[in-house]
Amino acid sequence: MPPYRYRDLTAEQQVDAVRDRLDRGHPAHEPPHPDQGTGWYFITAACFEHRRRFEQPAELAALAFRLGEALRGAGYGCGGWVVLPNHYHLLVHAPALTGFGRVLGRVHARSAAYANERDGTPGRQVWYRYSDRKVRSERHFGACLHYLFLNPVKHGYVDDPRSWRWSSLGEWLSRNGEQRFVDLQENYPLREFGRGWDD
Numbered sequence: 001m002p003p004y005r006y007r008d009l010t011a012e013q014q015v016d017a018v019r020d021r022l023d024r025g026h027p028a029h030e031p032p033h034p035d036q037g038t039g040w041y042f043i044t045a046a047c048f049e050h051r052r053r054f055e056q057p058a059e060l061a062a063l064a065f066r067l068g069e070a071l072r073g074a075g076y077g078c079g080g081w082v083v084l085p086n087h088y089h090l091l092v093h094a095p096a097l098t099g100f101g102r103v104l105g106r107v108h109a110r111s112a113a114y115a116n117e118r119d120g121t122p123g124r125q126v127w128y129r130y131s132d133r134k135v136r137s138e139r140h141f142g143a144c145l146h147y148l149f150l151n152p153v154k155h156g157y158v159d160d161p162r163s164w165r166w167s168s169l170g171e172w173l174s175r176n177g178e179q180r181f182v183d184l185q186e187n188y189p190l191r192e193f194g195r196g197w198d199d
Helices: 011-023 057-074 100-119 138-154 169-176 178-187
Strands: 039-047 077-083 087-094 127-134
Touching: 039 100, 039 138, 057 077, 057 087, 057 100, 077 138, 077 169, 087 138, 100 127, 138 169, 138 178, 169 178
Parallel strands: none
Antiparallel strands: 039 087, 039 127, 077 087
């Protein structure tokens, strides 16, 4: 069920939706995070109701810095990242996702406290959990990387992903070169990849 749709359901439909989730072994009201072992994971976290809470360059830079700091501190590898005003994507290598929510939770708590102090809205919900997808293959990894690099274009912030500063694309280009980026786009087309995830 897409985020926020739950509250548009009737009381009876809500009961059925929760029962269905519990029958499948999922938490009642949040994305499941099953332990799928060592590997790459595509992580998406969004602000509540996709509100733009971090629009200023310094805010985007601070959020990107805190995420990188948290991942390094917890020993997670990062294959790519992008931060936007209302959500972010990470490509993370982890032995397991056990405890990963606590790592992101600290970043979310700190950034939420900042946003709420800035706006004079103590206690307002800023973040809406996170979702994860285990990367299944080299092709899936390439598509995830392509998707996160192009995300600022998808959302209309820039016309060229190279001009979005709050992404690992610049660093990736300096290591891999422009032709590799062209190859990434040609070899790992997005098609329906990511449709509806962060709209």
